[in-house]
Amino acid sequence: MSRFHLALSGLTAVVLAASSASAPRAATAATARPPAPAAAPAPHPASVSAPTAEDRNAALLARLSRLAPAADRGVLALALEARSCALAAGDIADAPRLAVIDYTRPSTQPRLWVFDLHRGTLLYDEHVAHGRGSGENLATAFSNRDGSHQSSLGLFATADTYVGGNGYSLRMDGLDPGFNDNARRRLIVMHGAAYVNPAQARRQGRLGRSWGCPALRPQVARAVIDTLKQGQLLFAYADEAEWLSGSRWFGCSGRSAREILARARARGGGDGLLATAAR
Known part of the structure; x- marks a missing residue:
């Protein structure tokens, strides 16, 4: 074969080889898939509404009622309402302990309950005296006036302790204007007094009375005072129309004191899931 033919054959082989080598690359490019779209972000779970002050009070009320079944549910509900309104207004700190006095009960019965709200416990269930100007066994008259010797109603913040004429005593600041x-x-303080004697009360038909102070049995006075001192709360209740309609601490939830009382009393033990939430 001539040199020309050999050169031509070699050139043809090179062209065919080049064509064969480029074919797969072209086919691959023609059949390549487009990139997959980015995955959509996972939807956020539905937001859960934070419990309202009313929800928290309902849960607390369920627990307090179980702890102190003799206490009026309506009175406990009002005490929690007053506390919530004062907290919302910034007038008090979130104190863990709350004392509740129900002056609609006779002095011969326990009518003071001291709760630890943060721990959900009942600390004391005690007799407490009312002012001699307020009545005999039942307290029926209340005043903010010096010299009346009557008990006062509403929300109090406790302060410091001192030793005075009635021994170890606890100062209190009234938070209900008027x-x-x-x-x-008026020197309305919590203190111990020998006339707060339940046995004597059963014999004479009533406890001894103070000059308006919530006086306690001497045997428990110091312990109760130490539990309640320095910024804790005390709530004193009676079915007194002017106070119920005029207190600044009822109504921040949009309900009157009468509505709060009626609703709490009507619900009884049926707090359902709110009671479970308080456990």
Whole structure:
């Protein structure tokens, strides 16, 4: 074969080889898939609404009612409402302990309950005296006036302790303008007193009475005072129309004191899931 033919054959082989080598690359490019779209972000779970103050109070009420079944549910509900309204207004700190006095009960019965709200416990269930100007066995008259010797109603913040004429005593500041805000000037304090004697009360038909102070049995006075001192809360209740309609601490939830009382009393033990939430 001539040199020309050999050169031509070699050139043809090179062209065919080049064509064969490029074919797969072209086919691959023609059949390549487009990139997959980015995955959509996972949907966020539905947001859960934070419990309202009313929800929290309903849960607390369920627990307090179980702890102190003799206490009026309506009175406990009002105490929690007053506390919530004062907290919302910034007038008090979130104190863990709350004392509740129900002056609609006779003095011969326990009518003071001290709760630890943060731990959900009942600390004391005690007799407490009312002012001699407020009545005999039942307290029926209340005042903010110095010299009346009557008990005052509403929400109090506790303060410091001192030793005075009635021994170890606890100062209190009334937070209800017009109803108990003269407590300091009137020297309305918590203290022990020998006349707070349940056995004697059963014989004479009533406890001894103070000059308006919530006096306690001497055997428990110091312990209760130490539990309640320095910024804790005390709530004193009676079915007194002017106070119920005029207190600044009812109504921040949009309900009147009468509505709060009626609703709590009507619900009884049926707090359902709210009661479970309080456990």
